[in-house]
Amino acid sequence: MILTVDVGNTRIKAAVFEGDTHLESFVFDKIELEKKIKKILEKFETIDYLVVSLVGDVEKQSFVAFENQVKVHFVSHQDTFPFINNYGTPKTLGIDRMVLAAGATLLYPNQNRLVIDAGTCITYDFIDEKNVYQGGAIAPGFRLRYESLHQFTAKLPLLTLQSPETYIGKSTSESIHSGVVNGLVYEIDGFIDEYKAACKNIIIxxxxxxxxxxxxxxxxxxxxxxxxxxxxxxxxxxxxIKND
Ligand SMILES: Nc1ncnc2c1ncn2[C@@H]1O[C@H](COP(=O)(O)OP(=O)(O)OP(=O)(O)O)[C@@H](O)[C@H]1O
Ligand SMILES: CC(C)(CO)[C@@H](O)C(=O)NCCC(=O)O
Ligand SMILES: [K+]
Known part of the structure; x- marks a missing residue:
């Protein structure tokens, strides 16, 4: 049994797997990390591996602390991946993006794949049908857009994610929601159209x-x-594990 942990820039997400079967998921804050992992390990006594994708600023030590109970593995650039990496700066490619690319390669064989991850950042990762990772894009996610409008202006309030009624904002807050939400939606649709025009057989x-x-x-x-x-x-x- 495997406990997977995704340390993002905002939250931590974890899930327990038995083979390919997803048994349970968890979401928590960085400060709760050790307490939550301890609880999960108590609930699922047969977990033998703790597999971590570490992108956010959490100390590795928080996981190493569990080494007397389970084998701990941090996914790294040295691991064996199922794709050929054609990124210009492979050493700086985010581990989360490498994991997404690996998952897409293994779960959707023999086709072009585009993975869009909408979290703190919006990342785009393209793996072609020959299993070559080609690259993609990094853009600010919703929260970063709302916060930057507030932080870098004198007059704009800090708003939280809300769906705009139309694209024509009739007030300051409606204008911000339209700019952030519609802007991101148009942006993603624009990227998708571009990829679809370039490749016929693509899974998104x-x-x-x-x-x-x-x-x-x-x-x-x-x-x-x-x-x-x-x-x-x-x-x-x-x-x-199979290929090492
Ligand atoms: N309970 C929640 N707490 C915080 N964010 C939430 C919650 N539910 C949904 N979200 C949304 O999820 C987004 C964060 O996504 P996610 O958890 O994938 O980001 P992350 O932790 O930064 O991971 P990554 O670094 O992989 O993007 C926030 O922008 C927010 O809009
Ligand atoms: C872009 C993020 C922050 C998304 O989580 C992460 O993948 C990262 O820190 N990447 C490093 C830069 C790169 O992927 O080229
Ligand atoms: K992300």
Whole structure:
């Protein structure tokens, strides 16, 4: 049994897997990390591996503390991945993006794949049908957009995510919601159109904390899978075990 943990820039997400079966998921804050992991290990006594994708600023030591109970593995650039990496700066490619790319490669064989992860950042990762990771894009997510409008202006209030009625904002707050929400929706649809025009046979996977909110609003019909990173982490680790 494997406990996968995704340390993002905002929250921590974890899931327990038995083979390919997803048993349970958890979401928590960084400060609760050790307490929550301890609880999960108590609940699922047969967990033998703790597999971590570490992007946010959490100390590795918080996980190493469990080494007397389980084998701890931090996914790293040195691991075996199922794709060829054609990124210009492979050493600086985010581990979360590598895990997403690995999951897409293994779960959707022999086709072009685009993974869109909507969290703190919106990341785009493209893996072609020959299993070559080509790159993608990094853009600010919802919260970063709302916060930057507030932080870098004198007059704009700090708002939280809310769906705009129309694209024509009739007040300051409506204008901000339209700019942030419609702006991001148009942006994602624009990227999707671009990829679809460039490749016929492409699967698009939308994941991350804001995936469900976005899926409902995109022009392109895309199925949201909020657990794709954790599922990919499980797949990546199983692939590593088989191929090492
Ligand atoms: N309970 C929640 N707490 C915080 N954010 C939430 C919650 N539910 C949904 N969200 C949305 O999820 C987004 C964060 O997504 P996610 O958890 O994937 O980000 P993250 O922790 O930074 O991970 P990553 O670094 O992989 O993007 C926030 O922008 C927010 O809109
Ligand atoms: C872009 C983020 C912050 C998304 O979580 C992460 O993947 C990261 O820190 N990436 C490093 C830069 C890169 O991927 O090229
Ligand atoms: K993200």
């Amino acid at each position: 996977i939308l994941t991350g904390g804001d995936a469900v909110f976005l899926a409902k609003r995109l022009k392109n019909t895309i199925f949201a899978n909020s657990n794709f990173l954790l599922e990919s982490l499980n797949q990546t680790f199983q692939y590593k």
